[in-house]
Amino acid sequence: MMSQEQNDQLTRVGPGAPAGDVLRRYWQPAALSDELVSERPVVPVKLLGEDLVLFRDNSGKLGLIDRFCPHRGVDLCFGRREDDGLRCPFHGWHFDRTGQCVEQPGEPEKSQMHTQIKVTSYPVEERNGIVFAYMGPGDPPPFPALDCFAAPDSHVFAFKGLWECNWLQALEVGIDPAHASFLHRFLQDEDPNEGYGKQFRDRAANTDIPMTQLLREYPRPEIKVEETDYGLRLIALRHMPDGRSHVRVTNQVFPEAICIPMSNEMTITQWHVPIDDETCYWYSMFVSFGKPVDKTLMREQRLKEHRLPDYAPLRNKRNNYGYDPAEQRDLTYTGMGLDINVHDQWAVESMGPIQDRTREHLGRTDVGISRYRRLMRAAIAKVAEGSTEGLPMLGEADLAEVKGPVAIDAIGPSDDWDSLWRDSDAARRTACSWDAAL
Numbered sequence: 219m220m221s222q223e224q225n226d227q228l229t230r231v232g233p234g235a236p237a238g239d240v241l242r243r244y245w246q247p248a249a250l251s252d253e254l255v256s257e258r259p260v261v262p263v264k265l266l267g268e269d270l271v272l273f274r275d276n277s278g279k280l281g282l283i284d285r286f287c288p289h290r291g292v293d294l295c296f297g298r299r300e301d302d303g304l305r306c307p308f309h310g311w312h313f314d315r316t317g318q319c320v321e322q323p324g325e326p327e328k329s330q331m332h333t334q335i336k337v338t339s340y341p342v343e344e345r346n347g348i349v350f351a352y353m354g355p356g357d358p359p360p361f362p363a364l365d366c367f368a369a370p371d372s373h374v375f376a377f378k379g380l381w382e383c384n385w386l387q388a389l390e391v392g393i394d395p396a397h398a399s400f401l402h403r404f405l406q407d408e409d410p411n412e413g414y415g416k417q418f419r420d421r422a423a424n425t426d427i428p429m430t431q432l433l434r435e436y437p438r439p440e441i442k443v444e445e446t447d448y449g450l451r452l453i454a455l456r457h458m459p460d461g462r463s464h465v466r467v468t469n470q471v472f473p474e475a476i477c478i479p480m481s482n483e484m485t486i487t488q489w490h491v492p493i494d495d496e497t498c499y500w501y502s503m504f505v506s507f508g509k510p511v512d513k514t515l516m517r518e519q520r521l522k523e524h525r526l527p528d529y530a531p532l533r534n535k536r537n538n539y540g541y542d543p544a545e546q547r548d549l550t551y552t553g554m555g556l557d558i559n560v561h562d563q564w565a566v567e568s569m570g571p572i573q574d575r576t577r578e579h580l581g582r583t584d585v586g587i588s589r590y591r592r593l594m595r596a597a598i599a600k601v602a603e604g605s606t607e608g609l610p611m612l613g614e615a616d617l618a619e620v621k622g623p624v625a626i627d628a629i630g631p632s633d634d635w636d637s638l639w640r641d642s643d644a645a646r647r648t649a650c651s652w653d654a655a656l
Contacts, residue, residue, distance in 0.1 A: 219577065228386055228591065228594060229495065229572050233267070236598040238267070240609075241266060241473055242266065243609070244472075244611070244612075246352070246491055248265055248270075248349050248350060249263055250349070251348065252376075260273040260297070262295045263285075263351075266353060268353070270338075270340070270351075271285045271294045271295050271297070273297075275315060276300070276302055277302050279315060280315070280342045281315030281339065282339060282340045282342045284338040287337075290308060294313070300312065303315060305321075309324050310322070315339065317336050317337040319336060341358050343361070345367050347371070347376030359617065362611055362618075362620035364448075365487070366505050368653070373506045373507075373651075374505050374506075375516045379524055379530075380528055380531065382567050383496065383566045383570075383571055384498065386490075387572075389474050389476065390566075390587050391566050395441055395586070399436065399437035400437065401565055402418055402551070402558045402561055403433065404434065405434075406548075407428040407430050408430070414512065415519050416519070417486070423482070436457070439456050441582075441586065443585050446610075447610060448611055448620050448623055450469065450593065451468075463630070463631075463638075464628070465628045465638055466627050468625055469624075470590055471487065476490075477622075477625045480504060482627070482646075483508040485505050485507075485626075486502050488502040495572065496571035499529070523560070531563060533555060533557075535568075541554055621656045626639055626643045626646070
């Protein structure tokens with residue numbers, strides 16, 4: 219258990235909040251590129267408690283500035299796209315991508331007042347279907363050479379979803395390898411050949427065992443956690459009676475992402491991005507080491523479960539997540555359908571907007587969560603001192619060398635499990651059509 223003060227320190231994200239100050243030192247997903255594919259590419263963005271407007275100007279370049287006009291506070295999401303910027307419809311004040319006011323057409327003709335007016339603006343970069351923003355001090359860091367950034371656009375699909383909870387509990391479900399044997403337990407196994415685009419529907423590694431069966435039959439993983447240059451590596455070992463072990467390698471990519479296997483062909487890198495203290499978006503980049511991603515199918519699958527334009531899930535707390543007691547008896551552990559995102563959503567939202575960690579009791583399988591919290595508290599202390607030295611992927615780190623990370627399922631002899639996952643990943647990368655070498 220932790221104190222309320224410690225819980226607040228880890229969860230609050232607004233300007234000046236300890237965790238918020240750490241998150242602002244890293245690139246944050248701000249929107250999907252798809253959200254800007256329209257006749258008028260201007261969208262509201264709320265990120266780390268700040269209200270912003272993201273737009274693509276008439277020359278095709280991106281800007282991210284304060285949402286509210288500094289004149290009388292009206293909403294610039296309704297601004298006119300003119301002259302490589304946004305013009306406020308109220309009095310015609312015009313702002314460029316840097317947030318600088320460049321014209322005040324209602325002021326006296328020779329007025330230079332506009333030169334003194336500038337709103338908040340943040341650097342933005344587009345990577346494989348996601349627009350990232352840097353909201354911290356100084357120049358933004360380079361992007362690391364993670365697989366989700368190194369892969370070509372043809373092999374990456376990006377999507378997002380809204381969760382009504384604090385970002386930390388959203389992240390922590392992804393660094394909890396034990397929960398998959400329960401929360402995502404299927405009492406009947408689907409045909410793995412029909413599982414494209416769905417997590418836990420493939421075969422376990424190079425066997426004919428459905429992944430759902432393996433997770434169901436081996437619910438007590440041995441969990442190991444290692445510190446890495448990007449954050450944490452989590453290794454879950456499920457020992458089988460025939461002398462083999464299933465090895466599942468997942469990762470915590472600091473500060474608030476995970477990288478996990480989706481299938482034998484794909485991985486998921488997923489950020490848990492605070493909208494404010496009590497809501498967040500997950501942003502996922504699905505990376506294929508095999509064929510190009512079928513983006514049309516992947517998008518159709520997910521749009522069946524989400525509404526636009528806010529990407530809110532159709533199953534939610536207002537309709538009890540579609541809970542069906544008959545399904546819970548006969549088909550799934552939760553009774554909440556076959557989409558595991560809904561299972562995770564229920565788990566993290568049912569804790570309340572911000573989990574009360576003064577009442578929790580962590581077990582041995584929560585070792586990844588404990589290690590992450592220590593890592594985050596250390597980062598908070600460093601940033602409070604005005605330093606980023608020693609923080610994952612900051613300080614003196616050579617981000618061109620931060621690659622991968624490895625996220626894979628493998629099955630082989632129990633006494634050789636450490637070589638097993640490394641060899642399985644190396645074989646997959648060698649066969650890859652794009653340069654996936656580590």
